[in-house]
Amino acid sequence: MERSHDTYTLQGVPVLSLAEQFGTPLYVYDAAVIVRQIKRLKDAYSASDVRLKYAAKALTNVSILKLMRKHGVGLEAVSLGEVFLARQAGYAPVEITFTPSGVDFSEIEEGVAQGLAINIDNLSTLRKFGEKYKGTYPCGIRLNPNIMAGGNIKISTGHSNSKFGISVLQLQEIQDLMKEHGIRIRGLHIHTGSDIKETEAFLKTAEVLFDTAKHFTGLEFIDFGSGFKVAYREGDVVTNVEDLGARLTKAFNEFCAQYGRTLELWLEPGKFLVSEAGTLLTQVNVVKPTPTVTFVGVNSGLNHLIRPMMYDAYHHIVNVSNPAGKEAVYTVVGYICETDTFGSDRPLSEVREGDILAFKNAGAYGFSMASNYNSRPRPAEVLIVEGQPKLIRAREQQDDLLKNQVIIDL
Structure with a gap:
């Protein structure tokens, strides 16, 4: 304004x-500000094969979702209702990542039936997924890195006492379920919270992801979530997305070279795109x-x-x-x-x-x-x-x- x-x-x-x-x-809502924020992130991560997935829970109006899709932004949904709205906005199932938390397994089944990219955030659901789909439908894993980050405990989601994700300390249990049921893991996902202003917090999370990813073969993407801090008042310290983009893509590309294949780098901005x-x-x-x-x-x-x-x-x-x-x-x-x-x-x-x-x-x-x-x-x-x-x-x-x-x- x-x-x-x-x-x-x-x-x-x-x-x-x-x-x-x-x-x-x-x-x-000012569409020009949303488009500006999209461009900032795309430019900041241009050194990698970056895919933006708008975290729809921030603002779900169908016209806003249509604007996101028009400018090449995919979508991250946490409910079947958000998936429904995304489809109304023209999103194809392949463009939608579905990362619900603690839902009945029937929602996962519906996500598979629609052809969504599924991320699983608990061992119980992963077991049921493996028992039903074996290796016929790949999924992603949402990990909990045991890192406290974010502007408020209510929006910090990656610490050890958070309900979100499967702890990286339970890696062996993930691998046991994969072996038992032939589960194919196509990507690793992480989201440590919101209003994170320190570049180092993101890079620390990336190190955990890279170290964990070494234990998985055939990955297609690594999803770093989001949580970028925006300014609410004059003088607020915000996430320097340009600096973070340069440093994270450098580390990501180095990891891909060690891993032996080029992966997609996914981000899930929500507040960063629509708040201002x-x-x-x-x-x-x-x-x-x-x-x-x-x-x-x-x-x-x-x-x-x-x-x-x-x-x-x-x-x-x-x-x-x-x-x-x-x-x-x-x-x-x-x-x-x-x-x-x-x-x-x-x-x-x-x-x-x-x-x-x-x-x-x-x-x-x-x-x-x-x-x-x-x-x-x-x-x-x-x-x-x-x-x-x-x-x-x-x-x-x-x-x-x-x-x-x-x-x-x-």
Whole structure:
């Protein structure tokens, strides 16, 4: 979101005009930012046979998925629902990697029936997979490297106490199942968490992967997951994807030379591709001074953007209605009937009832984690493509709250 002549714009489109045209609360995504982020990763890893697999859970709108596919990005799904949406966006099964966690084996069977690339993350499922498919359908293995990395324990997924992946310490058990059932392993997958800013953490994980990969023959890919840190506030330290790309591809190519064949290098960016592209627009319902704090209550809440309450995440907030107003300190809260804070003690240009506030970096895990809590409808979504705003999800209405309810006579 850029500021031009005291007007905040997205691809030249005034933000206030979007709020007026489509109403609030409103999620707005800038397609140009997504395309820019795709290009950055492709350029950073151009020295290898890189394959990007968008982690769809970050933002699953079908129009966003179509944009990803248009620009040569595959898809990583963690549920059959995400697979369904991907197919609606035009993805072929071969372009979809399916890496669910702790699901019933019937979901794996459905993934095989559809022809997806399957990654298995526990020994029980691997045993069932081997018993049913033997060597007829290759799979990948999600490993747990026993490495703590990430910006928050809730989004760290590669440490020893994480539910995700098969521990690298259980390598012998994997090999025993492979031998017993003739299982063909086509790739190794790892994902240690999100908001990882240190290049060394990624390289340490790569070393674990390379060391483990030596015990497998016939691999086709190594999947390094993602977790790249993006900036939520000015001065944030972020992942230097260019430096990481140069160093990781060098190490990867050296490993491939030792392994004796050129493998594909897979990445699963989610937040990195869509976070900065998203803005949540809200309207100020009430300005409420108290003896200790001035609250700004907006027409949204944790039901639309749960990250601040769930992860203590920071989202920069801008008063786009009064950019030249005198600055004051406010605590911005939602309309949900419990503690529902977007940001405490935030310096904002003077806020008045009716003003439009913009929450930046709201593209990832915003709408995709939204709910109908407090029986409130979910927002509309708009995608700006080449300067043209396009509605990609209609705003829910109260009647939608009754969908799938069965009202019985009592």
